[in-house]
Amino acid sequence: MTEQTATPTAPTEEPAAPEQELPPTGAVPAAAAEPVPAAEPVAATQPVPAAEPPAAPGQALVVAESVPAPKSSRRVLRAVARWTAAVLVLGGLGTGTALGITSMERTDVPGLATEGDGRWDYPELSLPALPAGSPRPFNEANVAEVHHADVRKLLLPAPAGATADKKLAGGWVSTSQYVSVYQKSKRAELGQVLKDSALRHITARGWTMPDGTSSRIYLLQFNSTAFAEAFRDEISDNTSIGAQLIGSPRTDLDETWSSGGRVENTATYAYAEDKPYGSEQVRHGYVLSGDTLALVIQSRKGKAGTERVPFHQTLILQNQLLG
Structure with missing residues (x-):
């Protein structure tokens, strides 16, 4: 913009005709500073009456330059006003963007930790x-709702302060590794169901937080949405197989869970082990998103149990990555 900035130059001497331009808004008209009596209008080009004593050379110079001065001042004021307005507009755009972010409640930003909120x-x-050319899973062109991205890159990363689980480091895992999270009596049956369900991949990531909370996330990608939905039905608590995890002989729907943060066209189910629980409390949830099913598990030993807030936060963020 510096190329467009021009320093106002002094006007060349020209016959000062009656000014036709309106002064800029808020500017003081030149006539207001030295009003001319209405009874004796004096044009800018009118010669000085002979009856008056001739002006000295110094005085004549002052009179000659006093005529274009108001026009030059108005031009300077207009130039300053234009550039000031431009700066304010540009500054307003940047400020508006910043205010749009800083005015958001921290609770509206998933993943952003707020001191004391858990x-x-x-x-x-x-x-x-x-x-190239591949649509998102819920794009109109993707009727099968397939995730074309590498499903390993759709795993939620570990939060700050976490200690990574070396066995679940974000790579591919076997079917036997996945079914090992369920009670031993159900593993063979679940393994067979997965074998019959055209399972493509399983990837997983795990970590432990400083307070002892253990998190594990598994993503199961099937050949179609129908297989993913069918397997979700098989591990539902309403079937003979059930969804009982190790350390959690009894689970109930998490009554505190709401659909907040859920991506359109996906489904999230949250469960929590209710009191009295054993040596640890287990929370888990499923996210069904097209051809992919996510299992999120959090557990912590001790009477304090597993915190609800980080569990819900983890479900929401994993849901958003799959959407």
């Missing part, structure tokens, strides 16, 4: 790039 400090999340 949430974990997750890193900034972003969706992975898709192969």
